[in-house]
Amino acid sequence: MYQRTVTLEPVAPFSFDLTAGYHTYYQARYGSDSLEEGVYRRLLDLDGNLVLASVSSVGNVEEPRLEVRLQGQGLDDESVAKATTLVSWLLGAEQELRPFYDMVSGDETMSETTRRFHGLHLPHTASVFEALVLAILGQQISTHVARVVRTLLIETCGPHLDVDGVLYYAFPRPETLAAMPVEELRGMKLSWRKAEYIRGIALASLEELDGLESLRGLDDQEVVSEVTRLRGVGNWTAQWLLVRALGRPDALPLGDLALRRTVSALYFQGEPIDDAQVEEFCARWSPWRTYATVYMFAAMRNPMG
DNA sequence: ACCCAGGCATTGG
DNA sequence: CCAATGCATGGG
Numbered sequence: 001m002y003q004r005t006v007t008l009e010p011v012a013p014f015s016f017d018l019t020a021g022y023h024t025y026y027q028a029r030y031g032s033d034s035l036e037e038g039v040y041r042r043l044l045d046l047d048g049n050l051v052l053a054s055v056s057s058v059g060n061v062e063e064p065r066l067e068v069r070l071q072g073q074g075l076d077d078e079s080v081a082k083a084t085t086l087v088s089w090l091l092g093a094e095q096e097l098r099p100f101y102d103m104v105s106g107d108e109t110m111s112e113t114t115r116r117f118h119g120l121h122l123p124h125t126a127s128v129f130e131a132l133v134l135a136i137l138g139q140q141i142s143t144h145v146a147r148v149v150r151t152l153l154i155e156t157c158g159p160h161l162d163v164d165g166v167l168y169y170a171f172p173r174p175e176t177l178a179a180m181p182v183e184e185l186r187g188m189k190l191s192w193r194k195a196e197y198i199r200g201i202a203l204a205s206l207e208e209l210d211g212l213e214s215l216r217g218l219d220d221q222e223v224v225s226e227v228t229r230l231r232g233v234g235n236w237t238a239q240w241l242l243v244r245a246l247g248r249p250d251a252l253p254l255g256d257l258a259l260r261r262t263v264s265a266l267y268f269q270g271e272p273i274d275d276a277q278v279e280e281f282c283a284r285w286s287p288w289r290t291y292a293t294v295y296m297f298a299a300m301r302n303p304m305g
Numbered sequence: 306a307c308c309c310a311g312g313c314a315t316t317g318g
Numbered sequence: 319c320c321a322a323t324g325c326a327t328g329g330g
Contacts, residue, residue, distance in 0.1 A: 016330055135312095142310040185306055193314080245320050257309040297311080309330085316323080 001077040001163070006068050006084050007058070010093035015119030016040075016057035016062035018298075019091055023123045026302075030147065032169050039094055042090060043161055045126070045170040046082050049074050050161040053087050061119040064091075071163055092121035100288040102250075107284075109266050110292065113299040119137040122294050124247055128212040129205045130171045131245035132227070135237040136197050137190065140175040145189075152188045174211070178202035197232025204230060215241075220248055232299065243290050254279055262296045 020040035024030040034041045042054040051072035059065030070083050074153040095117070104110040125131040137153065157172035157180070177185070179196060185195035205211035224238040225244065233241075233277065235255060241253035253259055255276045258288050263281060264273045273281075285292035 011320075139312040140310065141312090142328070145310075146327080147326075185314060186326095189327065191324095193325065197313085232313065240311085243323090253311075255313095256311050261311090307330105310328095313325095314323105316321100318319105318321085 001071055001073065004070045004075050004080050006080065008066040008068060008088055008091075008093055009059075010064045010066065010088075010121065011096055012064055013061045013097060013119035014093065014116075014121055015061050016064065016066065018057075018117055018120040018121060022120065022298075023090070025143070025147070026209075031150045032158065032171050036042065036192045039090075041168065042087075043159075043168040043170040044083050044086055045046065045159060045173070047077055047081050050159060050170060051075065051079065051083050051134075052161060052163050053083060055087060055091070061186065064119075065132065066091075066287075072161070086126060089124050092123055095121045095247075096174065097121065097291070100291040103288060104292070105283070110295065111194060113295045116304075117295055117298050120295070120298060122247070122290065126199070127205075128199065128215055128241065128245045129174050131241050132201050132212070132230075132233065132237065133172075133198055134193055135160065135231050135240045135244070136201065139194070139232075149189045150174065151198070153190075156188060167248065170233070174202040175207040178206055194232070197230075200231050201233075216246060220250065223248075244304070249290045252282055252289045252293060258295065258300070262300045265300065266296060 020035050023033040023040070024035045028034060028036050033041055036175060038056055042053050044051045044053055049072065051070050054069040056067050058067045068087050101114050104114060125134065134150065139151055154169050154171060157176050158169040159173065160167050160169045180247065182192065182195045182199060185198060186192060190198065215226060218226065219240055223242060226234065227233050227238045227241060236253050239251045239253040242248040259274065260273055260278055263278050264270055267281060279294065282289055282292065
């Protein structure tokens, strides 16, 4: 087992605790991600080479600096470079929050939220495949149930590495899920339909050389129309894919029950609203609707108390 | 025992 | 073309 340490300098403002915590839903551990005692850990799957990244903050929100410790078997310069790029992506380190903060400065409700969550960057998934599977898994079920299913999937099917006596898991590989009988996926508390959808996504991502990763070259509209051709992927899932896997700043997950309730609670005095009203209202935040959505969710998950 | 949860595809009018 | 329905399972 080799070890290397590199540093990252995210774009300020950057709150390490808020951003890393978003990955784990502010718990100690969630599937492949953990955040314990100020250290964010994630097992990276670099084309089959498993490397544990342990990230901690050695700066502050306005002068952010991250120390990244990498541990694994094959740590040559090339894999260190890949790992560094991936960790930066996972934490959304390159995002510029200022334009969004400036845009909402006249909106007292949103400004209060951007002050409370100052420096929250939007974390990303490691792959398109991961974002799609997680989104499908979470369709129409409570976040609590999704947590159970997600943990089961990752700890049953994900590649793992033992570091100092602790097992760390990476997200399952497409080939693993593609080769798995649907009954076995069913055993992980997925419905038959979701099990089939996930199998289909796994097969699709193995299809060509880059599979689903080639979506990165398309614009938002093209991504949505391409990806919704997959069974189990509607607009909601496609929009969250734009947010989570592709880092697009102007996605809006219409159809999201929590989004309707959140916009309603913050801007319509709790009066029930439909998707058309959400879309019309959220137009004010274009081209930063992704940020607006995530900050509103942050506010609702973590109400002032 | 109900009913709902950060959707989607299918079916029936 | 729109409305209704089933889906798995843990909480309230």
